[in-house]
Amino acid sequence: MGIHFGVDYYPEHWAKERWEIDVQLMKEMGVQVVRMAEFSWFKMEPVLGEFHFEWLEEAVALLDRYGIKTILGTPTAAPPAWIVRTNPELQPIDREGRRRFFGGRHHDCQSNPVYHAHIKRFVTAFAKRFADNPGVIGWQIDNELGNSHNDLCMCTSCRQFYQKWLQRKYGTIEALNDAWGTAFWSQGYNNFTQIGTPLITAAGENPSAMLDWKCYCSDLIVNFADWQADIIRKICPKHFITHNFMCFDNKVDYYDLAGLLDFVSNDIYPAGHWQKQPHQPESELAACHDVIRGYKKKPFWMMEQQSGMAGWEIMGRALEPGQMSAWAMQSVAHGADTVVFFRWRTCAMGTEQFWHGILGHSGKPGRIYKEAKKLTQTFTKYMEDFEGSMPSPEVAIVHSFRQNYALDIQPNHPQLHYVEQLQKYYKALYDKKIPVDFVQDMDDFSQYKLVIAPLQYLMTPELEQHYIEYVANGGHLVLTMRTGVKDANNLCMTEMELPGRLGELCGIEVPEYDCLLETTGGVLYGKKEYAIEKWCDIITLNGACQIAEYSTGFYKQTPAITENKYGNGIAWYIGTEPGEELMEDIMTYITGVCEIETLGTAGDGVEMMTRENEDKVWLFVINHTNDEQVYHLHGRYTLLEGEREEMLKPYEVQLFVGNKRR
Amino acid sequence: MGIHFGVDYYPEHWAKERWEIDVQLMKEMGVQVVRMAEFSWFKMEPVLGEFHFEWLEEAVALLDRYGIKTILGTPTAAPPAWIVRTNPELQPIDREGRRRFFGGRHHDCQSNPVYHAHIKRFVTAFAKRFADNPGVIGWQIDNELGNSHNDLCMCTSCRQFYQKWLQRKYGTIEALNDAWGTAFWSQGYNNFTQIGTPLITAAGENPSAMLDWKCYCSDLIVNFADWQADIIRKICPKHFITHNFMCFDNKVDYYDLAGLLDFVSNDIYPAGHWQKQPHQPESELAACHDVIRGYKKKPFWMMEQQSGMAGWEIMGRALEPGQMSAWAMQSVAHGADTVVFFRWRTCAMGTEQFWHGILGHSGKPGRIYKEAKKLTQTFTKYMEDFEGSMPSPEVAIVHSFRQNYALDIQPNHPQLHYVEQLQKYYKALYDKKIPVDFVQDMDDFSQYKLVIAPLQYLMTPELEQHYIEYVANGGHLVLTMRTGVKDANNLCMTEMELPGRLGELCGIEVPEYDCLLETTGGVLYGKKEYAIEKWCDIITLNGACQIAEYSTGFYKQTPAITENKYGNGIAWYIGTEPGEELMEDIMTYITGVCEIETLGTAGDGVEMMTRENEDKVWLFVINHTNDEQVYHLHGRYTLLEGEREEMLKPYEVQLFVGNKRR
């Protein structure tokens, strides 16, 4: 597309006299695209049916004159007061039964039919007006769908939608009663109209019902987006449609949402004010990019790449010189074809006054502007080559929203979080400079030498079979504690000891387990004792060989980690959460057995990542620290950008190219 | 009754084909009784008036064929959806005015007349159907009454009931205004209809009103149980009626509730997932059994004895080998005639999926099953002898729900908890192997050499007199800080300096005090300085002699602990909360003065306890640790069970018998 750097722009926040100055500065910085209008319903329709798109057309035209293209956002994440005051019932209800009122954003119930009618009218008019505008290239549906909508909405409209969703899924109420295990605590229903949204109870909730609720909420959002996309697609067939995701966020199944988009976009704020650390660790950011790439198995856009201090009531840390550029190129290294910075100029008003952009409040180009300009000047020339290229990892980590939901509902151990667990496995590989794909559980694994599937808590016969066949056919599989615990309805498996049929694959049985509540444990691996956390499966060998044993608990000297040859492959079972050191050593062993290639060697804080097309491999070496770093590459590459090979300045990004091996 | 071991059983959770396998396994394990049906209303009445008891009759008959008797629970802790959806107003309202909805359990308002009508219809039909069933021996009313009902319910129905309760108590509104001290903050009422349930205020609440509210809530529950018991008793005159208590839980006055039952039952989960420690300390468990025995001054049943990991969203610790048996026999040692394990098989569905039982989800007998079987094989033969026998302690600790309520309302110090305070005194005696009774404050103390009455915060002239007479007649009494502060209405005493008339008994006055907020203090006892906590009464001697003095605060070198000979007895006053070390040393001194017998000597973690009948004394020695332990007994006993005298294996329970001394 030839569009690789951009900014999120809000001309409606500023006097019209300023616009051309802004656009000139953008041009000079290397901006090729802007996103606009995703929170401007009131400006575009200040009263029912009275549309005012002129100001936006003017902005689009001005940008287009400077060669800058526009992506338009539908502003449905913030319906204006005149809608909400007329129909207060479209303000959502939370789990405690409290209404959440106008005054922020996402004060909307996405199932509400009156709200749907408003959206249909507005989005139709909006799309028609810009369908043939030469400056416009595509659309963003709503904004960060699912964000702020945590636990929402419990209203009457949602209850009816939920009941219909359940009826479609189960057909009969008897089927639902079975699937939810309503025999427990006398929770049987006589018909679907008796079912409610999960408002607070006096004590406890039904985990099977909660899993359906979370899936329903995801479906509601996917349908909401699909329905909006349909309106636009019919009117604007030449435009692409995307949406800005939020990494691993779990309010909506992003695999489903990705299905209806032309490509996926992502928002990322490594130095957000919700961080205890100055910024999110690099390995976590890398994993975010990899999972985003995985949602559609395609390159993606960064729709909001952090370019300044984040802040609402409080602020995060300032960005160090070079840090923004390193993060932007990390996005590219992992598959971003385009990087749009949030945002052009720091806003003077509203909740996000302190969410800083390329320009500060004053509008004067400063340190960040200069850094962004240097970035585009250095890398724009390569971006067209990168376009469409993909990393080609030998290792995959299995990722599933349903597992995430189920462990959200019942974490088993208070500190056990599904995504954190994935991140721990990911980090061991990242530190070894081994690229990783995130995949869905039923994906074809045949291209991977090693598949790591942590916390396969919910299990189906099909998925059991899928894992068994992968290993039988020569695959290497890592399974972990809490595998096979539940069926697809979040009911416990009862036919066999854990991990069900996968016990055969792993050559083990897990008849008991221990939760390390308020304590930690130990494992003996080789001659060394290592720390473990949260959980201990108590394992009986059934053909497998033990490669590590517990050194604590009444199950001391019983297997903690096992290895089993099965068919042409190997299945490992890790019955606990390894501490960081054990994780590193066990992954060295496993990736060694699997003969996984590493891109090079370097200290922590130095990242290596590749993108490939049919001919070439681009290698990115990124220094995420404020110190000089040395590194060594394992392959043969030619330096394209960078001062000195094997040596990195603070936050330096070096680019290499090599030939694709077939 | 010949019934000593049992399990809680939920046949409705499992396919009928499995039932007989379960019952055979139970039989083999030594099960003599099951509790069933206490959460199965929907299964028994799926629509209004359509009763389905066949499945339960079938289960009862099957069990009976194997000689296993049944206790039936009334399922009124979980009214089905068809009731709740028709009458949503019977879902309770919490203090914040939020309704608590269907979806867990206890989603019911116990004062609601519509709910009462449903219960009456159902329980009548239920009782009639099983009145003459040969497999049924008794009933459990509801389940853990008061549990989950914390702060519930604030609805209109409860408000009316509360107003009537107050009218009965006070007669006139003037009497209530006086008793509540409504002159403060202009809270006077003109009539009872102006009084509300204690919904959240803008600031503050009336402690006298709150005390009545807590008493009312207890009475509501007691009446609710009494009314249900009446229905059953009339229809099933041959059956016993019990209820499963929760140790020291304070939602209902268990002394009152015990009054309407044939015997008391208890539920105990030492390794629950709400524990910070791997399990509740043994001394706390021992105290729980002793207070349960005290509620009716009779042996009791364990209706839910933990037999596996506990868990809802998160789990507790796994039980170590032998631990379940040690806990079960601890129950017996303190007065349980029958031990019913919760539960037969770990449930596959609902909130309590991870609340483990004798069998795991797989239903295969494993480690725990084998341990349970060995337990019944070893001890069933003695259980018949134990039946009806009681411990015979020389020391009593006074326990009162009203004191508990009053200190819940105003803890005085943020970390001061009534039951914790009792537990601290109890532990000092437990560690010395001195058996203890819990008694009510107006009980006859004459059989006790020593009575410890911590936190006698609410005081009446009758109770003052009772304590004075006990000491005058030769009794030994320990009183503590915060004694005599309030009258029965939770109004402060104003006639005299603290501790009121008990000051005469103790030979002291307490004109001032200090709250050790965010700090601790010290005491000099003998030549040693000890840590103290939370509170310092500033004491003036008035005949007493000082046995410890403060070493901190502006009241340094004034009395902290005093001793006063009065009549033929002695009254000690402990003006602070002794740290563990001071508690131990001061109790050594006091029990020494009182010539209290100790059962033996052993390290921490070794428990000694006796039960006696007219002829015999059984002594239990229990190792609550995973290490070998040695001990020495002070009396003459014959070893009945146990490998080697004076030596305990991990978690071993040894049983001795001796002759009763007269």
Add this chain to the structure above:
Amino acid sequence: MGIHFGVDYYPEHWAKERWEIDVQLMKEMGVQVVRMAEFSWFKMEPVLGEFHFEWLEEAVALLDRYGIKTILGTPTAAPPAWIVRTNPELQPIDREGRRRFFGGRHHDCQSNPVYHAHIKRFVTAFAKRFADNPGVIGWQIDNELGNSHNDLCMCTSCRQFYQKWLQRKYGTIEALNDAWGTAFWSQGYNNFTQIGTPLITAAGENPSAMLDWKCYCSDLIVNFADWQADIIRKICPKHFITHNFMCFDNKVDYYDLAGLLDFVSNDIYPAGHWQKQPHQPESELAACHDVIRGYKKKPFWMMEQQSGMAGWEIMGRALEPGQMSAWAMQSVAHGADTVVFFRWRTCAMGTEQFWHGILGHSGKPGRIYKEAKKLTQTFTKYMEDFEGSMPSPEVAIVHSFRQNYALDIQPNHPQLHYVEQLQKYYKALYDKKIPVDFVQDMDDFSQYKLVIAPLQYLMTPELEQHYIEYVANGGHLVLTMRTGVKDANNLCMTEMELPGRLGELCGIEVPEYDCLLETTGGVLYGKKEYAIEKWCDIITLNGACQIAEYSTGFYKQTPAITENKYGNGIAWYIGTEPGEELMEDIMTYITGVCEIETLGTAGDGVEMMTRENEDKVWLFVINHTNDEQVYHLHGRYTLLEGEREEMLKPYEVQLFVGNKRR
């Protein structure tokens, strides 16, 4: 007035037989005034229109017979049940939409017209009855206005009042849309009726709207008080009207509230149970008195001076011998003409049972009574001389409720609190024995050698000009981080880099900044490295000279503190929060440059403060510790009270007199 010591008295809490004993004891203690009736509506009007003032008249008369005068409080902080039950809608609604019910105090919506009608009826009758009572000298309006009213009220009545308030302020909805920056997140309003109270949203709130809401709430309270005061003033022209403030409390703009009163009163509880420390540091108390004096630039009354342990459900620390007296005389030293102790006798009932007074529950005079008596005996003879005299500081700290509100809404850093920041600057001066005035930002500063204006976050052109002129004319000004960030509407400044026009005054620019979230930083001042906290402005010199530089962060070695000669004066800019040590050293430097006088030298815990009239200067030296202390005075004074010059016993208060220098 000849009235200098008093107590808060609640005869309605006690039997009439006790009254005369109380009054005799008061007389003996030196009591000259009582406050009564501020929570006694029900006693005075038990049913609508039926007034019972006889009891109060009797009490007033009894006191008057003993020469003790009465201040009457209007009881509008606790409307009786008969009002609330008839009009439940006057119970306030909180931000979560929950009603706050009767049962505590302040269960009222201050905008409710029905409630207004009740107040008008009652207060009129009350004032008429006592207008000519010879024992009555004045009135207190309501009680601690704003206390407990945090976030209240969000009801329909308040919404209408708020809409009218906004309409008056903005005239047109377009003006409001601009002022609130509603272009952000599509929050534009078409008319004032669309605006709501700030009930909880799904995510985020508008900081400009929140600032108006807080100002509105303050105005509502001020109007409420004004309207009550008007009723009384018309009927009782001879009586003064006051109100009991709460130091720095920010629910109402005390400068506005002071405007309608004859004098300001204050309540202070240094050893309240909400303190983590045994009591609030002396410097904080001193600052409280200074700000209270500043609200009306006049001496004030202490209406509630702590005289015993504070407590609701939990208690604070006991007062050490002498501590109450030291605190009382600290009040006097800072400008109190009269000290009324809360309260006469510890109440036996209600929420504040454990809020102790001069007498304990028993009513027997004890340690505290004796101390109070000694205090009046020592100091009453000087109080008449002190009356009307004022401190005369050379240093002022700027204090503003609007800055306080704005930083409450967006603290910028999670631990940044406006008043705490003022207190940190204050403490450095207090420790140097330098008296301080608190002033409003637009006050005339010409009498001060040094003005410290921390956190001038909201800025107007007028205020910029005011600061510039002060310095130009020879003033010394300290400005700090986060100055000039916002305009009066809480919108960010966009014309210039920070700190706007004040950058010229300070000779600097602040184009960037860093929030020290979860970390701290360092500064090099002289040759020493010091700790700094929370924030770092990144400063460009523009004429100023650097007097300290950062030693941490990517802005290491750039200016942290600057000094700029401007006109005839000097402006310092402190771009961070100095740790205690740096604050001390930098203030030593700045006060040195300004040639500020210090009263003397002494260790921490020894306070020095002066009050002056036309001729004389009284110097108070107060030992706030339990140890002996030495000190040295810098001026020439004669000892009036105190055992030994230059030496203080624990908690001793010494009084000196000197001649006024002109």
